[in-house]
Every structure is written in structure tokens, then in C-alpha cells.
Amino acid sequence: MMLFTEVRGLPVVPPDGAGPLGTVTSLTVDVVTGSVSHVWWRGGRFGRETALPWDAVGAVGPGALRVRSGSRSGGASASAPSHHDLLGRRILTDTGTGRGTVLDVAFDTRTARLLALFTTRGELPADRLLGLGDYALVVRAG
Incomplete structure (x- = not known):
């Protein structure tokens, strides 16, 4: 298990480990x-963000996020989905009640499965989880 905040900032390294x-x-x-x-990563000093x-x-x-062997060009995706960062996102229940923000x-x-969200309210x-958009993360009330 890892936290999103632990993954942010990790070097992305190729399978052979030859430099990030x-x-x-x-x-x-x-x-x-x-x-x-x-996974979104930025390469070089002025590199653009790339989706893996x-x-x-x-x-x-x-210590690092290692790209799988056989992934071409670092596994960069030409058809990445729209991206909404969960960290700092407002949380609303399906009934419209505020539940804080994602910490x-x-x-x-x-497996890449989410295990838990840690919020300002627990x-x-x-x-x-029900939905994620520009405004908020929507969760089932209860």
C-alpha cells in the first residue's frame, strides 16, 4: 500500500534503470x-506532462516508479483520459452534502485499486466513490 502523496515526486525510471x-x-x-x-509525469526541466x-x-x-519492460517511449499514452487530481478535491455526497476535501x-x-480516501472529515x-469532475468528487452518502 502507498499514498498518493508518497508517489508524487518519485522518479520515473526505464526498465534498465538508466537514469530517470x-x-x-x-x-x-x-x-x-x-x-x-x-500516472502523470513530467520529464526534464521544461518537459511537458505525459500520461503513462x-x-x-x-x-x-x-524510491522510484519503474516502467514495465517492453513499453515503447516510456509507455506514454496518446489517448489519456481527462485528468482530475483527487488531492485537494472537494467532496460532496450524492445528496449534495459537503464532506470536506481529499487530503x-x-x-x-x-493492483492499482483504491483502498481509502483520507479527508478533512475522516x-x-x-x-x-460515484463520480469525479471539475467541481467535486461525489461519494455515496451513508
């Missing part, structure tokens, strides 16, 4: 599956 490709900037979540779908599909990630640890998210680094189980 860039640095992780954020993670995209697929609310329907309840898992991380893409989760299936191109070989391993994630406290961090725990996820399984092997912990929320990941299975309560």
Missing part, C-alpha cells in the same frame, strides 16, 4: 473501477 525519464506529478483515477488508470497507462508500470516503491488516497501498488472507504 522524469518525475511523477499526479495519478488519474477511474472512478468506475475504483483504481488508478494513469497503469498497465505500463512495472513497479512502484519508495490523501491509499492504494494497492500491485476516512472514507474507496467503494463509496
Whole structure:
């Protein structure tokens, strides 16, 4: 298990470990599956942000995020989904009640499944996620 805040800033390294490709900037979540779908990273000093599909990630640890062997051009995705960062996102229930903001998210680094959301109002189980948009993260009330 790792937290989103632990993954941010990790170097993205190729399978051969020959120098970093860039640095992780954020993670995209697929609310329907309840898992991380893409890793966003920025390469070089003025490099643009690139999306890496989760299936191109070989391993994630406290020292680096390693790209899976066989991923071309670092596994960069030409068809990345729209990205809404969960960290700092306002939380609303499906009935419209505010539930604070997201401070961090725990996820399984092997399966990419979300485990829990840590919010300004306590912990929320990941299975309560319903939607994510420009304005807020929507969770099931209860």
C-alpha cells in the first residue's frame, strides 16, 4: 500500500534503470473501477506532462516508479483520459452534502485499486466513490 502523496515526486525510471525519464506529478483515477488508470509525469526541466497507462508500470516503491519492460517511449499514452487530481478535491455526497476535501488516497501498488480516501472529515472507504469532475468528487452518502 502507498499514498498518493508518497508517489508524487518519485522518479520515473526505464526498465534498465538508466537514469530517470522524469518525475511523477499526479495519478488519474477511474472512478468506475475504483483504481488508478494513469500516472502523470513530467520529464526534464521544461518537459511537458505525459500520461503513462497503469498497465505500463512495472513497479512502484519508495524510491522510484519503474516502467514495465517492453513499453515503447516510456509507455506514454496518446489517448489519456481527462485528468482530475483527487488531492485537494472537494467532496460532496450524492445528496449534495459537503464532506470536506481529499487530503490523501491509499492504494494497492500491485493492483492499482483504491483502498481509502483520507479527508478533512475522516476516512472514507474507496467503494463509496460515484463520480469525479471539475467541481467535486461525489461519494455515496451513508
